[in-house]
Amino acid sequence: MALIKEIDYGTPASKAERKVSLTIDGFRVTAPDGTSIMRAAMAAGIEIPKLCATDSEHGFGSCRLCLVEIKGRPGTPASCTTPVSEGMEVSTQTEHLKRIRKGVMELYISDHPLECLTCAANGDCELQDMAGAVGLREVRYGYEGENHLKAEKDESNPYFSFDPAKCIVCSRCVRACDEVQGTFALTIEHRGFDSKVAASMNEPFLDSECVSCGACVQACPTATLIEKSVIAIGQPEHSVVTTCGYCGVGCSFKAEMRGVELVRMVPFKAGQANHGHSCVKGRFAWGYATHRDRILKPMIRACITHPWREVSWEEAIAHAASEFKRIQQKYGRGAVGGITSSRCTNEETYLVQKLVRAAFGNNNVDTCARVCHSPTGYGLKTTFGTSAGTQDFDSIEQADVIVVIGANPTDGHPVFASRIKQRLRQGARLIVIDPRRIDMVKTPHAQASFHLPLKPGTNVAVLTALAHVVVTEGLVDKAFVDERCEGFAEWAAFVAEKRNSPEEVEKLSGVPAEAIRGAARLYATGGNGAIYYGLGVTEHSQGTTAVMAIANLAMATGNIGRPGVGVNPLRGQNNVQGSCDMGSFPHEFPGYRHVSEDAVRETFASLWGTPLDPEPGLRIPNMLDAALDGSFKGLYIQGEDIAQSDPDSRHVMAGLSAMECVVVHDLFLNETANFAHVFLPGSTFLEKDGTFTNAERRINMVRKVMAPRNGYADWEITQLLANAMGFQMAYAHPSAIMDEIAATTPTFAGVSYEKLDALGSVQWPCNDKAPMGSPIMHVGGFVRGKGRFVVTEYVPTDEKTGPRFPLLLTTGRILSQYNVGAQTRRTENVVWHEEDRLEMHPHDAEQRGIREGDWVSLASRSGATALRATITDRVAPGVVYTTFHHPDTQANVVTTDYSDWATNCPEYKVTAVQVMPANGPSEWQRDYEELSRHARRVAAEVAE
Numbered sequence: 001m002a003l004i005k006e007i008d009y010g011t012p013a014s015k016a017e018r019k020v021s022l023t024i025d026g027f028r029v030t031a032p033d034g035t036s037i038m039r040a041a042m043a044a045g046i047e048i049p050k051l052c053a054t055d056s057e058h059g060f061g062s063c064r065l066c067l068v069e070i071k072g073r074p075g076t077p078a079s080c081t082t083p084v085s086e087g088m089e090v091s092t093q094t095e096h097l098k099r100i101r102k103g104v105m106e107l108y109i110s111d112h113p114l115e116c117l118t119c120a121a122n123g124d125c126e127l128q129d130m131a132g133a134v135g136l137r138e139v140r141y142g143y144e145g146e147n148h149l150k151a152e153k154d155e156s157n158p159y160f161s162f163d164p165a166k167c168i169v170c171s172r173c174v175r176a177c178d179e180v181q182g183t184f185a186l187t188i189e190h191r192g193f194d195s196k197v198a199a200s201m202n203e204p205f206l207d208s209e210c211v212s213c214g215a216c217v218q219a220c221p222t223a224t225l226i227e228k229s230v231i232a233i234g235q236p237e238h239s240v241v242t243t244c245g246y247c248g249v250g251c252s253f254k255a256e257m258r259g260v261e262l263v264r265m266v267p268f269k270a271g272q273a274n275h276g277h278s279c280v281k282g283r284f285a286w287g288y289a290t291h292r293d294r295i296l297k298p299m300i301r302a303c304i305t306h307p308w309r310e311v312s313w314e315e316a317i318a319h320a321a322s323e324f325k326r327i328q329q330k331y332g333r334g335a336v337g338g339i340t341s342s343r344c345t346n347e348e349t350y351l352v353q354k355l356v357r358a359a360f361g362n363n364n365v366d367t368c369a370r371v372c373h374s375p376t377g378y379g380l381k382t383t384f385g386t387s388a389g390t391q392d393f394d395s396i397e398q399a400d401v402i403v404v405i406g407a408n409p410t411d412g413h414p415v416f417a418s419r420i421k422q423r424l425r426q427g428a429r430l431i432v433i434d435p436r437r438i439d440m441v442k443t444p445h446a447q448a449s450f451h452l453p454l455k456p457g458t459n460v461a462v463l464t465a466l467a468h469v470v471v472t473e474g475l476v477d478k479a480f481v482d483e484r485c486e487g488f489a490e491w492a493a494f495v496a497e498k499r500n501s502p503e504e505v506e507k508l509s510g511v512p513a514e515a516i517r518g519a520a521r522l523y524a525t526g527g528n529g530a531i532y533y534g535l536g537v538t539e540h541s542q543g544t545t546a547v548m549a550i551a552n553l554a555m556a557t558g559n560i561g562r563p564g565v566g567v568n569p570l571r572g573q574n575n576v577q578g579s580c581d582m583g584s585f586p587h588e589f590p591g592y593r594h595v596s597e598d599a600v601r602e603t604f605a606s607l608w609g610t611p612l613d614p615e616p617g618l619r620i621p622n623m624l625d626a627a628l629d630g631s632f633k634g635l636y637i638q639g640e641d642i643a644q645s646d647p648d649s650r651h652v653m654a655g656l657s658a659m660e661c662v663v664v665h666d667l668f669l670n671e672t673a674n675f676a677h678v679f680l681p682g683s684t685f686l687e688k689d690g691t692f693t694n695a696e697r698r699i700n701m702v703r704k705v706m707a708p709r710n711g712y713a714d715w716e717i718t719q720l721l722a723n724a725m726g727f728q729m730a731y732a733h734p735s736a737i738m739d740e741i742a743a744t745t746p747t748f749a750g751v752s753y754e755k756l757d758a759l760g761s762v763q764w765p766c767n768d769k770a771p772m773g774s775p776i777m778h779v780g781g782f783v784r785g786k787g788r789f790v791v792t793e794y795v796p797t798d799e800k801t802g803p804r805f806p807l808l809l810t811t812g813r814i815l816s817q818y819n820v821g822a823q824t825r826r827t828e829n830v831v832w833h834e835e836d837r838l839e840m841h842p843h844d845a846e847q848r849g850i851r852e853g854d855w856v857s858l859a860s861r862s863g864a865t866a867l868r869a870t871i872t873d874r875v876a877p878g879v880v881y882t883t884f885h886h887p888d889t890q891a892n893v894v895t896t897d898y899s900d901w902a903t904n905c906p907e908y909k910v911t912a913v914q915v916m917p918a919n920g921p922s923e924w925q926r927d928y929e930e931l932s933r934h935a936r937r938v939a940a941e942v943a944e
């Protein structure tokens with residue numbers, strides 16, 4: 001394996017269709033109009049020296065190293081800022097140019113530390129390379145004069161250091177932060193010799209607005225901004241392209257290694273989801289893979305009050321299998337089940353559902369998507385015919401009006417948020433529908449045209465009011481609706497009713513009617529309208545209704561079936577789309593086909609050589625209820641921490657405690673493992689081959705970077721368990737699992753590892769009709785035939801505020817942490833978020849005598865916890881907000897058992913609560929901490 005080096009063309013590609021021809025150093029070259037001479041030359045294999053140019057940023061023209069001569073033009077223009085033109089004759093290597101370049105380099109080097117041999121960037125430094133390229137052999141000016149060599153380092157950021165002594169003030173970092181990331185955290189302060197890079201108001205990076213995306217580090221041509229891991233470990237020697245294991249954006253990275261050690265993750269420019277950008281999680285937060293908390297040996301125990309006992313893999317697998325068989329013999333075939341993981345690969349998820357259906361002989365399989373995007377599946381399938389988003393991310397480049405509903409992209413989907421911000425800076429308009437004033441409402445150089453700060457739980461009413469305006473003000477795209485949809489008349493009559501008008505909805509949602517009217521008019525008439533939504537839409541008792549209301553709006557305005565429009569769920573976890581696609585739900589085989597469909601069942605039954613149950617199995621909440629009833633006794637949980645992530649934690653824990661064999665297959669002893677009898681150590685995304693499917697249905701390759709420290713990749717462990725259960729699986733490699741998926745699932749029929757390697761990735765459906773995949777869906781017609789309008793009656797949630805619980809709690813996530821925090825809490829990311837905090841409005845805080853940082857109790861009818869308060873007007877009066885990344889907080893002790901009417905997706909986003917001053921953690925938290933400490937004992941440690 002070699003180190004993958006991507007070509008840097010110096011400036012971005014031009015999207016112009018017209019081509020121009022020119023000659024460069026006598027060679028005839030053709031390039032799209034608007035291409036820089038530098039890029040056209042590089043594409044033809046002619047490398048022009050450069051320092052301030054890189055192809056993720058627009059040409060800047062400051063270093064004067066890339067000068068060229070153009071026949072018939074005076075002077076020596078910079079090739080990075082001069083576009084090609086027809087018939088141009090360019091020379092890049094005349095004696096005159098060589099002299100100028102050498103002079104420029106001499107000046108740079110005269111103010112640069114001469115410590116190349118001991119510099120961490122030695123071998124990967126563009127300044128060093130350019131000194132060689134221009135043939136610099138000596139510096140005539142000496143090093144004694146005024147210089148910057150004693151400038152102080154900034155080591156405040158946990159992941160990268162900033163050494164201004166090595167800075168050449170090329171501004172690449174500043175432009176990366178502006179153009180690529182959109183945070184505008186950096187500036188060049190002062191002028192001339194005094195000019196220097198400053199973060200925010202000349203603060204340490206850690207205290208500045210910097211969000212640690214790493215774009216500036218990647219852009220820096222010197223060792224000024226450099227990863228601390230490179231300083232510690234040394235320059236990488238070989239690399240593998242793989243996919244981020246965190247969120248549903250699905251960024252591609254080069255995992256760069258030195259020996260068997262991971263040195264850094266560098267965003268891959270050819271990555272089709274991220275185009276070379278990253279966020280702090282994928283770029284830097286991979287240290288959990290080698291964290292000391294990771295469990296590497298299997299463990300078992302007879303009872304959850306006993307300490308764990310380390311055993312061999314053979315013993316652990318045999319024990320789990322015999323326990324499942326014993327339970328089935330005693331309590332019946334349906335007494336066991338499995339939970340698949342949205343963090344594991346498609347292949348691993350497929351195997352878990354196969355294990356349950358074929359080896360357990362029932363359909364008791366469910367996934368964590370139950371608690372996030374199951375309403376998306378149901379809602380979009382009902383209206384459009386497919387349980388997935390309609391666009392690729394690149395579609396945003398053609399959107400004119402962007403609607404973000406119940407999502408917080410700058411924290412949850414940061415790399416896509418940067419794309420949105422780029423588009424806004426180009427002039428697109430933004431509508432945000434969210435109870436909180438999320439960062440997207442006002443970002444540098446862009447601001448939402450409308451922010452509708454609705455009361456939690458009123459999504460359906462507000463979405464229907466938007467439709468009311470579209471219908472009653474004559475803004476419907478009639479041609480689109482007539483040709484492509486059904487059910488319009490009934491729906492239009494419903495939304496036009498007065499009770500659905502913005503004026504009526506204002507009374508229950510708190511959103512001014514004029515804002516609803518303005519937003520509806522903008523979406524319907526502002527050009528291409530694209531909707532992106534998140535868990536703020538789905539995690540409600542009417543989650544599915546809200547998804548259908550969004551689909552209705554898009555159909556009524558004709559915003560479906562072409563670039564720049566569409567309905568797009570922003571998926572939370574890396575493979576939540578894939579885990580749904582792979583048949584993780586109890587009623588569906590892979591490809592969303594119902595288990596009662598005889599032909600589909602027969603396909604799998606004949607291939608797997610066993611009869612399959614035609615009855616849907618139990619969903620997670622039903623499994624827990626059945627456990628408490630005594631009819632469900634055994635559960636295999638792969639990569640999922642239901643004790644922390646699922647609602648009403650005490651109910652979940654009671655259900656788990658009532659089971660006889662809980663098998664947790666994970667990286668760490670998570671909260672669920674407190675109630676487990678068998679622990680099977682899991683592998684990280686760095687330790688296996690497979691695929692993840694991101695929010696745009698893109699199937700990305702996950703490639704093994706290092707050997708599994710626990711001994712096996714997760715798919716191998718499931719296979720061992722299936723074999724021990726007496727159901728034979730004999731896959732030699734995940735590619736064979738993908739071949740089986742392709743053979744059984746029509747939307748994946750054209751997918752193979754060979755194709756993924758060749759194309760980089762494909763978006764499903766990928767089959768005979770679309771052999772190269774489908775970036776955009778419902779072009780020319782909906783998957784279900786006609787798009788179906790569905791009446792979306794607003795039914796207020798039963799969760800009501802009252803004198804006991806007067807505030808509404810809503811939950812979300814933060815940039816530096818991920819989901820239950822199991823991975824990110826075990827990285828340096830904790831410097832940004834070491835605890836969950838409760839955001840509350842100053843008015844509510846003052847009423848209760850609560851000040852910034854005070855401990856408060858947060859109580860609902862389900863339970864109570866305590867955490868510290870942050871006072872902010874980001875939330876409206878009457879609304880409080882917290883994250884759920886830390887088990888010490890256990891925010892889900894407070895959330896209720898209400899759920900979506902169609903899918904049981906929990907209503908995390910609306911809980912009536914009371915907040916009062918407290919002295920510290922609650923009694924429950926203290927008891928739970930004691931339980932965890934006890935439950936995590938390992939026999940060897942106990943004996944010592």
Ligand code: SF4
Nearest residue numbers: 167168170171173220
């Ligand atoms: S820190 Fe790096 S990228 Fe930024 S101006 Fe200095 S040398 Fe250029």
Ligand code: SF4
Nearest residue numbers: 177210211213214216
């Ligand atoms: S890490 Fe990202 S946000 Fe921070 S200064 Fe660099 S480019 Fe800007």
Ligand code: SF4
Nearest residue numbers: 244246247251279282
């Ligand atoms: S945006 Fe998501 S996929 Fe991309 S690097 Fe960040 S966490 Fe990973």
Ligand code: FES
Nearest residue numbers: 052061063066080
């Ligand atoms: S690379 Fe063109 S002026 Fe610096």
